[in-house]
Amino acid sequence: MERNIYIVRCGEVALKGMNKPYFERMLVERIRKVLKKHQGIEIRREDGLIVVRTVKDIPGDTVIGEISKVFGVDSISPAIEVESDMEAIEEAAIVFMQKQIEEKGIRTFKVEAKRADKSFPVQSPDIARRVGAKVLIACKVLKVDVHQPECRLHVHVRRERSFLFEQKVSALGGLPLGTNGKGLVLLSGGIDSPVAAFLMAKRGMYIEAVHFHSYPYTSERAWDKVKDLARVLTQYCGNIKIHSINLLPIQEQIVQHCPEEEMTILVRRFMMKIAERVAAETGSLMLITGENLGQVASQTAEALVVTDAATSLPVMRPLIGMDKVEIMDLARKIGTYDIAILPYEDCCTVFLPKHPKTKPKLSAILESESRLDADGLIEKALENKETVMIRPV
Numbered sequence: 001m002e003r004n005i006y007i008v009r010c011g012e013v014a015l016k017g018m019n020k021p022y023f024e025r026m027l028v029e030r031i032r033k034v035l036k037k038h039q040g041i042e043i044r045r046e047d048g049l050i051v052v053r054t055v056k057d058i059p060g061d062t063v064i065g066e067i068s069k070v071f072g073v074d075s076i077s078p079a080i081e082v083e084s085d086m087e088a089i090e091e092a093a094i095v096f097m098q099k100q101i102e103e104k105g106i107r108t109f110k111v112e113a114k115r116a117d118k119s120f121p122v123q124s125p126d127i128a129r130r131v132g133a134k135v136l137i138a139c140k141v142l143k144v145d146v147h148q149p150e151c152r153l154h155v156h157v158r159r160e161r162s163f164l165f166e167q168k169v170s171a172l173g174g175l176p177l178g179t180n181g182k183g184l185v186l187l188s189g190g191i192d193s194p195v196a197a198f199l200m201a202k203r204g205m206y207i208e209a210v211h212f213h214s215y216p217y218t219s220e221r222a223w224d225k226v227k228d229l230a231r232v233l234t235q236y237c238g239n240i241k242i243h244s245i246n247l248l249p250i251q252e253q254i255v256q257h258c259p260e261e262e263m264t265i266l267v268r269r270f271m272m273k274i275a276e277r278v279a280a281e282t283g284s285l286m287l288i289t290g291e292n293l294g295q296v297a298s299q300t301a302e303a304l305v306v307t308d309a310a311t312s313l314p315v316m317r318p319l320i321g322m323d324k325v326e327i328m329d330l331a332r333k334i335g336t337y338d339i340a341i342l343p344y345e346d347c348c349t350v351f352l353p354k355h356p357k358t359k360p361k362l363s364a365i366l367e368s369e370s371r372l373d374a375d376g377l378i379e380k381a382l383e384n385k386e387t388v389m390i391r392p393v
């Protein structure tokens with residue numbers, strides 16, 4: 001049966017020492033998962049490459065699009081497979097280049113050869129030269145350009161079968177999902193936290209999420225928006241469980257007993273404490289937020305110190321040093337931006353103080369907290385937690 005072939009190159013996985021087989025196995029596992037919905041997929045590790053073979057009728061763009069969202073993949077090339085024999089390679093190269101001329105109007109090219117099988121009788125520079133010469137004879141419109149060719153024809157000679165390919169589609173890099181434990185992201189409906197989750201998942205971390213709302217002040221639509229954001233993330237992060245927690249009773253207590261300007265920082269500390277409890281229940285090793293130095297009042301250096309002190313878990317803030325425009329660009333690339341900018345209310349906007357404290361002092365905040373039954377409030381909030389599992393569509 002005729003098949004389409006894709007060569008998948010690993011990024012950093014290839015640099016791993018002793019653990020390389022483990023990382024490769026995890027990567028193959030992820031590719032298998034994202035392609036699971038198609039029939040007749042074959043994925044194998046061959047000569048240090050991952051080779052995916054599909055039945056002909058699955059469009060190349062679909063397969064490449066799906067594989068390029070797998071963390072740990074550096075690039076993908078649709079390829080042609082031929083017998084490892086000079087004549088067969090030359091013939092295939094001619095057909096390949098004729099197609100390039102017809103479909104893309106290519107006029108200049110260069111052949112680059114690599115010999116994975118050192119017992120192959122022709123050396124790499126000679127393979128390139130001989131294939132190039134045959135192509136020139138067969139395709140009169142072509143010229144060789146070794147510096148800036150319109151088409152680089154790669155010939156990758158291996159023991160039994162060799163590959164020819166041209167295009168290299170860049171993927172995301174990173175490390176395969178599941179190679180770095182699990183993190184719990186505090187997922188709002190905003191631009192930042194989905195990007196933060198994406199960046200941690202890119203380093204191999206499974207993602208689980210906690211979302212805080214102030215129902216009925218926040219609407220069902222705001223909650224749908226959070227689920228939609230998570231659904232976009234599942235393309236990269238796999239299934240995401242979201243724990244949804246109502247903060248309203250806590251916010252009401254703060255309003256009654258604490259200074260108005262401390263509202264935001266007090267709420268943030270409660271979020272951290274509740275998230276820490278959820279993390280313990282779910283086996284999450286660390287918390288992840290979309291906080292960013294200086295972006296808003298609750299993210300000044302002083303505020304971050306006071307927020308941090310609420311939990312003993314490490315809090316990962318992968319966006320800490322990024323500018324808003326950089327974060328927005330990344331959100332667009334991931335596909336979360338258009339959803340994130342929908343103008344639904346967030347729990348933090350419900351009791352937004354007019355003048356939030358930008359330089360809170362931990363001692364003063366602890367004093368305010370002591371007026372509340374923090375443990376009881378946290379316990380209650382957790383009792384009413386709802387959990388949904390978001391899966392890729």
Ligand code: ATP
Nearest residue numbers: 186187188190191192193210211212289290291347
């Ligand atoms: P985002 O764009 O992610 O909403 P932001 O710039 O609006 O971030 P804040 O509202 O101060 O900033 O929130 C900072 C971080 O706190 C968020 O990135 C997120 O990790 C967490 N957070 C804020 N609100 C919520 C919420 N309702 N549920 C869960 N986490 C939240």
Ligand code: MG
Nearest residue numbers: 188189190346
């Ligand atoms: Mg927000």
